[in-house]
Amino acid sequence: MRERIPSGFDPFVLPFLIGMGFVLLYCAASAFRVLWQCPREDRRRFFLSLVTPAKALKNIWDIFANCLLHVRLWKRNRMLGFMHSSIAFGWFMIILLGHLEVLLFVPHRLNLFYYPIFFNYFVAETETSLRGAFLFFLMDLFLLLILIGIGLAIVKRVRSRLFGMRRTTRPSFLDTVGLYSLWLIFPLRLLAESFTAGISGGSFLVKPLNWLLEAVLGSQFLLNPANNLPTWWAYSIVLGIFMVVLPFTRYMHIPTEMMLIPMRNAGLRIRHARRGYALLEIYSCPGCGVCIDACPMSVKKANIKDCTVYLNRQIRRGNERRVEEISDKCLLCGKCTEVCQVGVEGPALRIFQRARRQYAISPDYARVQAAPVAASGKVLYFGGCMTALTPSIGKSMESILGKLGIDYAWMDRDGGICCGRPMLQAGRFAQAAEMVRRNTELIKASGADTLLLSCPICYKMFRDHYKLPGVRVVHHTQYFEELRRAGVLKLHKSDLCYAYHDPCELGRGCGVYEEPRTLLGTAAYIVEAEKNRGESICCGGSLGSLTLTFQQREAMTRRALENLSSGGPDAIATACPLCLATFSRYSSIPVRDIAEVVDMSL
Amino acid sequence: MIYQGKQKIWSDYQKDIPDDHWFYVRSCIRQNFFPASETHFVKIVRDLLGKDLYETEHHTTCGGIAYHSDTIPQETAMTIVARQFSLMKEAGYKNLVTSCITSFGNYCEILETWREFPELETRIREHLWKACRREFDKPEYVCHASDVIFKLRGEIAEKAKFRLVDRATGEPLRVVEHIGCHYSKMFPHKGVGGAEYPCVLSGMVESWGGQVIDYPERRHCCGFGFRQYLVKANRGYSISNTHKKFESMEPYRPDLIITNCPGCPYFLDRWQYVIAEQTGKTYGKDGHGIPALTYEELAGLVLGYDPWDLGLQIHQVGPELLLDKMGVPYDPARKYLGLNEKDIMKPGLPTVLKCC
């Protein structure tokens, strides 16, 4: 072991140093800004979580698993998982090993930031020592891993279909600069190390390349330091470029996600579309474009630029017009969040974006009268607005409850107050809160202990946004399944084979996947659709979208029906009046609510 | 505006107006509103033009006002009218001439009703017999007095001392004609020129040298509307109608309004004062109003009768500017002298509308 440069410095490290310095400063400032924008309560919670050992451990593991190993991505797509983890983990290991080398061989240089990165230039170590040989081997091994990852990335750029991706994002100019510099970093490192391998040593990757170079250029040429310096310059410059552009490219997701994970683990949520925690989600988006294929609006290559990845990009760019468009168009089905590797909550971002709008007219509901109901039997049924337009559901509910002899009261049979969810989704929180207040009064006054809902939109709203102590909020699929298990509801199995459509608000929204299936499976046969449960495709009728036209929605509904029909069912079952009405418009096979199916089998 | 188009329509609505031998029935309210108008109709037709015009003091109201104010049933009005017919029969006349537009409409409506429901006529004959032992014949012709003046407009023009022309400029006066609603809106064929473009008044104006203004709200009611005026709660509606007409005619800067109905000249005249008091707005020149005259008054002016004998001092809107324009001489000192030089006293003057 010997240090080749006594001063421990060479000007070629400057580009790297500048880049690194810049990116560190930028990240620190950004982190400070996010913390500053968070409400005091959130900030306190975050700092507390950092010093709570269990949470801290979880944070470390989550960062390791997701940022380096990309465990979630492996689960979704092995090729992509391998590609990402080979680059991220390999790079991490090279940096770690670089530091180890410094620590082991030149501990007095630990204070030099660039030493581990350019170790092989500054320190000549022979591979003959065991430590050197082992570390050289590991370094080459991880470099090889990264190079394989880069190779895959290049293939993916040209042929994304090989990776199972039908559509991917179009990178912006800076993204392209970042991408090419990232691609170049490791081949250049390989080249630089190969040039100096005759002096500084190397392992199975670098050494043979060094021999090859020797054969071509001659050993004298390689041994002259002036000749190998340009390769190190190139390596440093590319690193520097990558660092400098990083904050302005999608690669900003790398540092951001490391902050997002602990904050999310601390229980922080979006409270404003552009401030605090939301910024972390926006900047954590790696721009991978998984959400494009997942988005129900992207059928027939339409609305691609309205997916969450583009929302994040436009918010970063400050393109307000597009941000509004994208925010208003979305169905809020939640599928992008379901498939997102970093957990960007597209729907929530959009709702908060909508909430920023100012209105000249603001409804209040003082004039709206809703007749109080008394639920002597303790069960209060709330059909909701959409059930009023799908009377088959209401009739089936009445029929089932009647047959079972359950004493119930129908809260909004003759009209009532909306649950408030559509208003909430439109971002008009004050109006939604007013409806919540009015309904809460009515429910409390009714004396009920169970609020039964047949509409998942209402269910989600009552479950998450109402404070109804002592009142159990339950969707009819859950309620009937309970009764079936208790032996109260006895169903005979029909010969019909149903495809079950998971309504967005019930499945992804409330995590209710099993009860409807068990219930339906008792009353009939089930054939699963190609995409189901969390991957279920929105019917296209969602009230979440403010701007999608009737005509635009048709293609989405037809695509969802195609998916549901993939197993050749006799009929489609769903558990949402809006899905029912939307599918019925275009379906060639009958569409029924589970309540209807249950009633038919009772 | 295509004048030939109107002429074509007028040719479709020619009305038979008998040449002579008329049984004349006066109006209840005109004698109070415009006391000299009917007198001058008689003077012009009988005395000046030498026609046979018969009047009887036994004539009463036709019941039209009560009928249109919903205070008597139509059968009552019919029986009253039947009595007038019996008076005409007694006098030996067959051509009925009414002074009032509502009477004219009432007579026409009753005769049409009897034509459609002859049994009703039989019943009315019984009513009349029971009530006063009278019998009647239906008139051969029913005309309005303005029809008669329309017919005689040429003769009047020949004898005219003044024309509807601005003496200073030689330009024809701009005249708004206003036809009473009951004249031809119910039965277009019973009016000269029909209901949409009646020419009974415009014909007079043109014969006497004036120019008729066709303004957008020409067809609109004067606003009297019986119930609308008579019930005070509705009076705002009444004046609003008049206001609408004035707003519509204002841009044409009319010199005068000629009417053929008892209520119209009254309301078109008096409401100008109320509108001026309420809104501060006047429609004539320099804070004056637009004179609203009856056709008899206008015929009288043209023929050279004294304005004060014609009763123009009874109008709210002073006629002086019009008289000056036409060149009609008048003695301001005699303005408030009535019949036989009796002092009828000078009224208080409005604050907004200039009246002389």
Next chain:
Amino acid sequence: MKESVIIIGGGVAGLEAASQLLALGLSPVIVERSDHLGGHVAEWYRLFPDLSAAQDLVGRLVDAASGARIYLETEISRINPLKDGYSATLNNGDILFCKAVLVCTGFHLFDASKKEEYGYGIYDRVITNRDLEHWFGGAEDSRIMDNPKAVGFVHCVGSRDIKAGNPQCSKVCCMTAVKQAIEVKEKFPEAEVYCFYMDLRLFGKKYEDFYISAQRDYGIHFIRGRVSEVSEDIEGRLLVKAEDTLNGKPLKVRLDLLVLMAGMVSHPQTARIASMVHAEVDDDGFLRSRDNIYSIVESGRRGIFFAGACTGTKTVPETVAEARAAALSAYRYIKEGK
């Protein structure tokens, strides 16, 4: 010698029937009062719903019927029944013998000046649907100004109006109004275009598409309410009053052009011809068919057939279809005695 059929009227129905009869091997004779063939359609510019040129259709019909004997500016003076046919005396002295008579006398466009309150012939800027078609076809019309700011269409002029003597719906005016409104908007994109309607009766194929397009693509305003009166203001613009019945309020608007959708009424000649052939006239003035479902083209009298708008208001395609049906009926009557 081929059997002859006299066709009274050389409009769309007469021409199409003639060409069909020629194809069936009979010898049709068209007797037309006016100096041209093609009837009202010959005076039109474009036809809904394809916006095809009316002249093209007339040209096709005339070509197809060119093998028939055609009398122009000729009227029928008398028709006498014979043992197995009819003889017809023309006003030029000719006498024609035939096996069957096909009445294709068509309709008469309502005289819009009869609706006095609309001021057709009185106000400078009031025209009819026919005047507008002439103008579309290139005719000069001084009533149509260069850059109208607002244009109105009045539906049902003389139709569904018992006071005008026509209780029937003229069927084609709603669609014509929508078509012409679109055409006007294309000529004058800056103009506001209003359609005053009582009901919109857009029953045919593609008609609703026109309505949607008129609303969506052209921004034409549809006001439900019949125009009650029209007057001219001091600037010479038309002041149009109607009730906005969907609003329950009176409405007025100033327009630079008002187009009256004159409806279809029975042709004055129809009654004369009917009396000659002893056909019955319905209370709407149109000819009475044997029934109105199955036998519209049959009169109920031996050898007398009807086609087109002489039996009621019709569209062009309906008239063409009836003409074919009538030709076939006449053929079977002559050949098979049915």
Next chain:
Amino acid sequence: MMDFGFSLSPSSAVDLDKVDLSLYRRLEQTSPDIRHCIACGSCSATCMAAEYSGMSVRKLILNLQRGADVRKMLSCCMLCGKCTMVCPRGINTRKLILDVCRYYPERP
């Protein structure tokens, strides 16, 4: 001013030449299907707020076309979407309502 015990009543007539259509014109840009209404009234019939505020998308559109005030009818709208569901012309009524609420000019 003299008190006669009665006064001019305001005209109920809509003068299309005088109505302020700036809001309607703006909405034609942001919610173009405002033009599609055929006044069938399905929206009014299904509306849950109708009986409290006279809400009706049909009337809303008509009033906008006539430059009339629409604030009262919007005052109880819960944005539930029933009107969107029933509209035979596929008008995105919720978008329209939100746009009206958003762009309605502040008036004294």
